[in-house]
Amino acid sequence: MKKLLAVLLVLAAVLFVFAACSKKAEAGVEQARSTDVTQGMDRKIVMGYSQIGAESEWRTACTNSVQAAAKEWNIDLRFSDAQQQQQNQLQAIRTFIQQKVDIIAFTPVVETGWEAILKECLDAGIPTICVDRSIEGSDRISTNPNDTSDPDNWFTAFIGSDMEQEGNRVAKWMMANVPALKPDKTVYNIAELQGTVGSSAMTGRFKGFRDTLGIPAATALGTSSDGKYKIILSQTGDFTRAQGKQVMEAFLKSNPDDIDVLFAHNDDMAIGAIQAIQEAGKVPAKDIIIIGVDAVKGAFEAMVAGTMNASIECNPLLGPQVMETAVKILNGQPVEKWVVSNESDYDQTNAAAAFPSRQY
Numbered sequence: 001m002k003k004l005l006a007v008l009l010v011l012a013a014v015l016f017v018f019a020a021c022s023k024k025a026e027a028g029v030e031q032a033r034s035t036d037v038t039q040g041m042d043r044k045i046v047m048g049y050s051q052i053g054a055e056s057e058w059r060t061a062c063t064n065s066v067q068a069a070a071k072e073w074n075i076d077l078r079f080s081d082a083q084q085q086q087q088n089q090l091q092a093i094r095t096f097i098q099q100k101v102d103i104i105a106f107t108p109v110v111e112t113g114w115e116a117i118l119k120e121c122l123d124a125g126i127p128t129i130c131v132d133r134s135i136e137g138s139d140r141i142s143t144n145p146n147d148t149s150d151p152d153n154w155f156t157a158f159i160g161s162d163m164e165q166e167g168n169r170v171a172k173w174m175m176a177n178v179p180a181l182k183p184d185k186t187v188y189n190i191a192e193l194q195g196t197v198g199s200s201a202m203t204g205r206f207k208g209f210r211d212t213l214g215i216p217a218a219t220a221l222g223t224s225s226d227g228k229y230k231i232i233l234s235q236t237g238d239f240t241r242a243q244g245k246q247v248m249e250a251f252l253k254s255n256p257d258d259i260d261v262l263f264a265h266n267d268d269m270a271i272g273a274i275q276a277i278q279e280a281g282k283v284p285a286k287d288i289i290i291i292g293v294d295a296v297k298g299a300f301e302a303m304v305a306g307t308m309n310a311s312i313e314c315n316p317l318l319g320p321q322v323m324e325t326a327v328k329i330l331n332g333q334p335v336e337k338w339v340v341s342n343e344s345d346y347d348q349t350n351a352a353a354a355f356p357s358r359q360y
């Protein structure tokens, strides 16, 4: 009995030492992550974050990434959901200024209307990070940091995708694949579901798609320079599944047999449209070729099931880059004006292999 007791005591002591060591290791990581800026401060970095809302699978993944990264970096995150209203974003950012947060990150729901609030942040000495979507007039390069009329000088850094390039990638995928998928045709009619009107994700994808096809960027409908691709329908579905379905239903009513390709500015709208196509008695991914943007899980499921053709990735896992950039800015270290995301294209040829390792 005594021997058993002794063994148990030794075991408990070993476990205690092991737990203490791993706690220390964790604290070490935290200290490294919280970096110099918090040294000598008796509090954490405070970041105000104005998110657009929860309109899509992509947005949920982005929010989760930001919240998890804030924990990981030991940053006190004040998170505000604007429910798709710019007014709510302006209000939230003003509140962050009053609260004297250390740094503000925000995703502008639309491109216009940011000058005044960003100048208020500058006047208050609070740096800002633009996440995912950008603002009007910004090319995310600042040639003269003293030029207050250049929108690129109203924020400190931008972290996100090249939306125009995503539009280019959709058009390139379409031109490379649609002729083989629809061999009975030589001219292809395209229906387009646009994202939230006036958002950089919408304007960028809209323009990039047309640029690659040789269609003037300012026109909604038009024919490619080689005469093979015609945008015959183009309307917003506001990046939501419900509106994607609704608008596709209307497209199919007005043009029951004419649509060869659907370009949806995001996967949620593509998934909504697939339901509308099925309900109209057509076969998605065969009668109508479906290309989305985002590469979220729902799109992978559809590609593996054979109801969607392709999804052009837009990476929502921006949280770690946001936190790292914030800490660098607050430490006075140089940061890139534009931290661009790494992205790939997926279709029915590589979706099944990539699916198991997808994080969103």
Ligand code: AHR
Pocket (backbone or CB within 6 Å): 055, 056, 057, 058, 059, 132, 133, 201, 239, 265, 266, 267, 268, 293, 294, 314
């Ligand atoms: O700004 C990124 C876009 O916004 C994503 O493509 C879309 O799904 C989201 O709602």
